[in-house]
Amino acid sequence: MIEDGPKRPVHSRVVKVLVHRRDDRGMRLEPFTSRCVRRGEVHELVTTDHPATAERIDRVGFLGFVEIDDAGVVDRGDEVWVDGEMIGTVLGFDACHHPNHYNILISTPSPRTGPEVGMHPERTVRFVQAPGVAARGPLSAVGVAR
Structure with missing residues (x-):
């Protein structure tokens, strides 16, 4: 069963750069593989090398x-x-600050900060x-609700 059709890219602009990292953040991935975002919303971008199956980030x-x-x-x-x-x-996505904003977690080989990218x-x-x-259909995340 194909669930994902084509979509337009979501464009955004940086409003604040962050420069720190942590090894004890304790974020948790939401069980949803997608989130709708509205014009004007502000969200935080966070990099990690943890896999999607991790209980804690x-x-x-x-x-x-x-x-x-x-x-969008x-x-x-999605590529970032x-x-x-x-x-x-x-x-x-981590929703510890929601409804103020989502933490959008980005998979990278090692955690990177704003200046590093x-x-x-x-x-x-x-x-x-x-x-x-x-064309492929749904992403194959085990046990993840859409």
């Missing part, structure tokens, strides 16, 4: 906060691009459907 690098340019859907597996450079893929205020950050996802 402790090793993290904080990139910063972005403001969503236009409404961010999915687990900062000014034309792919920095990782969406691992999932070239984040600056007003830089463009895009969430782009990975090539072939619409």
Whole structure:
């Protein structure tokens, strides 16, 4: 069964750069593989090397906060691009600060901070459907509700 059709990229702009990391953050992935985002919402971007199956996300690098340019859907597996450079893929969402904002967790080989990926205020950050996802069907995350 194919669940994922094509979608437009979600564009956003950096409003605040974060420069720190933690090894004891204790985030937890929401059981949902996608989240709708609205124009004007602000969300936090966090990198990690933990897998999607981790019970706790402790090793993290904080990139910063972005403001969503236009409404859209961010999915687990979306590529994350900062000014034309792919920095990782969406691992999932932590809602410890919701409804203020989501932490959008990004899978990277090691946790990275805002300056390490070239984040600056007003830089463009895009969430782009990975090539072939619409043709492949649902992402194969075990035990994850849509």
